[in-house]
Amino acid sequence: MKALIVSADHFEDTELLVPYYRLKEEGFKVEVASVSRRRIIGKHGYEVEVDKALRDVNPDDYDLLVLPGGKAPAALRKEPAALEIAKDFFRKNKPVAAICHGPQILTTAGVLTGRHATCYPSVADELKESGALYEDSEVVVDGNLVTSRQPADLPVFMQEMLRMARKSAK
């Protein structure tokens, strides 16, 4: 199983690093993609190596897409390659897990219409405007999509992300 984390500078450190370590614990190969191959730095100063530039990503190589929050998604939604990766996962009904500001990438990609989802409270209006069915819950699962609100939701976010990835692998 192979997971792709799409992020950029100013990511929310735990929302990237907790899934990163947890997926490795579970035996996943985990790769990080960003705007370029340059190492990215989180809001709290953690540095993360980047395996691939977004334009070099072939979504077919991955079984799971993870979108952490922080200020990274606001930058990533301006990157056509990031939006294309998200659209590809939705088109093929493959697992996508987004937390906090991560769903911003999905609203811009236009894939949330009619989908149950959650996000960081300040992103809720934007989510609704994009046609999503917003819920203020620690985790929301709808088809191929798992969303959560904030770092405190990471335990259930990981539970549902892994459940979906395992189911999808069968």
Added chain:
Amino acid sequence: MKALIVSADHFEDTELLVPYYRLKEEGFKVEVASVSRRRIIGKHGYEVEVDKALRDVNPDDYDLLVLPGGKAPAALRKEPAALEIAKDFFRKNKPVAAICHGPQILTTAGVLTGRHATCYPSVADELKESGALYEDSEVVVDGNLVTSRQPADLPVFMQEMLRMARKSAK
């Protein structure tokens, strides 16, 4: 199952937060103990609520002891209550998981004599002097003790910590 994380200001943020969230994901009740009930702040600025002052901890209430690294262990080893908690876990052969500088608490508690263990490289000499059998491995398991070196080891550290906690619970 109930886990106790013993830490203090200047903890290595991921070494506390990754086990914190992972153990919750696994269904553990997780409590944090420190010098006082005041909230503690990590090297990277994450703030963590403290459930109990060290002197109010009854080790019998917990199935697992976790000792994250950072600069916290250097302060904690001066706290007799922290050393007593560690000694109690060893006396009763209950699972103890320490990473990075975390084992410093165990060297001062005098519980590592003849035990296979690892730690952050700069702590290795001190570990050997305390009578431990130092190994430079991502994870070392010896009896009730799981140790790792650094944040990059968190995936295997969590694997072995959970394996030991499950085994111990049977």
